[in-house]
Amino acid sequence: MKRxxxxxxxxxxxxxxxxxxxxxAATALEVSAATTRRDMDALAEQQLLTRTRGGAVLSAVTYDLPIRYKRGHHVGAKQSLARAAAAMVERGSVVGLSGGTTTTEIARALVTRADLAEPSPQPHLTIVTNALNIAYELAVRPQVKTVLTGGVAHSRTFELTGPYSELMLGEITVDIAFIGANGMDPRTGATVHDEAEGRINGLMARHAERAVVVTDSSKAGVRCFARIGGPELFDTFLTDSGLPGPMRRKFEEQGLPTVLAEPDPDEDGGR
Structure with missing residues (x-):
């Protein structure tokens, strides 16, 4: 298990x-007590737990844990989506990535793709993102030119929103954008919980030559507060093989081509 x-x-x-x-905790996680102490100390420094004599208690935070500390649901499906998304990208492209656990996996899949991970004096790829956590991971990769939109940071999702983000996105073009969503309904289209994030996601999609909404199949049929857009904005809906056939047909009937990512044969159905 990684740290x-x-x-x-x-x-x-x-x-x-x-x-x-x-x-x-060491017994539950099947690691040494020394490793557990180090992990507890690191999390205590970031105020995510409070150390006690011989252990720890969870800090009384009133907000969701940041993305980097969340174990995402449907991890296998999201990794399958990330591989499929990475395969859509041509070397030398400008790629837009919104925030979220799925798009974070896409960023990781891109920078580890064999032809994009080769050492080079010039970047193989340009990635534009409004997600602080994605930019943080990519900044140490010299083979990738990382462009951060600027804006006001959301404490829960690490996404930058607001007029500074809009101004920057309005001045660029993107070859392909991968936009995450909290809900994906055949009639409503892609939706998120926050209207500011929805606005930035939509703007990034509009400035892309090809816009792909990407989310695991558990979000299909779900509608959230803020609409990003549907077939008028997105060229493709990328999801996993757990999407039921009738639901896929509904998306197709609305004019949104749907691509199902193949699960890894070593995973249990991509979940």
Whole structure:
């Protein structure tokens, strides 16, 4: 288990139990007590838990954990989506990425694609994003030119929104944009919970030669508060193979071509 996955698991255990001793957590996570202490100390520094004598308690935060500490649901499906999305990108392209757990996986899939990961004095790819966490991960990759939109940061999703983001996006063009969504309904189209994020996502899609809305099949049929757009904005709906056939036909009937990402054969149905 990688460190960030271990920390996610530790936070989830604390969320369930409220408090844990070091030995108890180490046994649950199947790691050493020394490793657990280091993880607890690191999370305490970021005020996500409070260290106690011999253990830790979850901090009384009133907001969702940031993306980097969330264990996303449907991880296998999102990784399948990321591989499929990365395959759509040509070397030398300008790629737009909105915020979210799925688009974060797409960023990771892109920078680890064999032909894009090769050392080079010049970037193989330009990625434009309004997500701080994505830019943070990409900034250390010299083979990728990373462009951050600017704007006001959302504490929960790490997305930048507002007039500065709009101004920057209004001055560029993108070859292909991958836009995440909290809901994807055949009639309403792609939606998110926050209207400011929805506006920026829509703007990024409008300035792309090809706009792809990407979300796992659990979001199909779901409608959230703020609409991003439907077939008038997006060229493709990329989702996983868990999408029911009748639901896929509804999207197709609305004029939105739907692509199903193939699950990894080593995963259980991509979930």
């Amino acid at each position: 960030h996955e271990r920390m996610n698991a530790l936070l989830e255990l604390l969320g369930e139990r409220g408090s844990m001793e070091v030995e108890e």
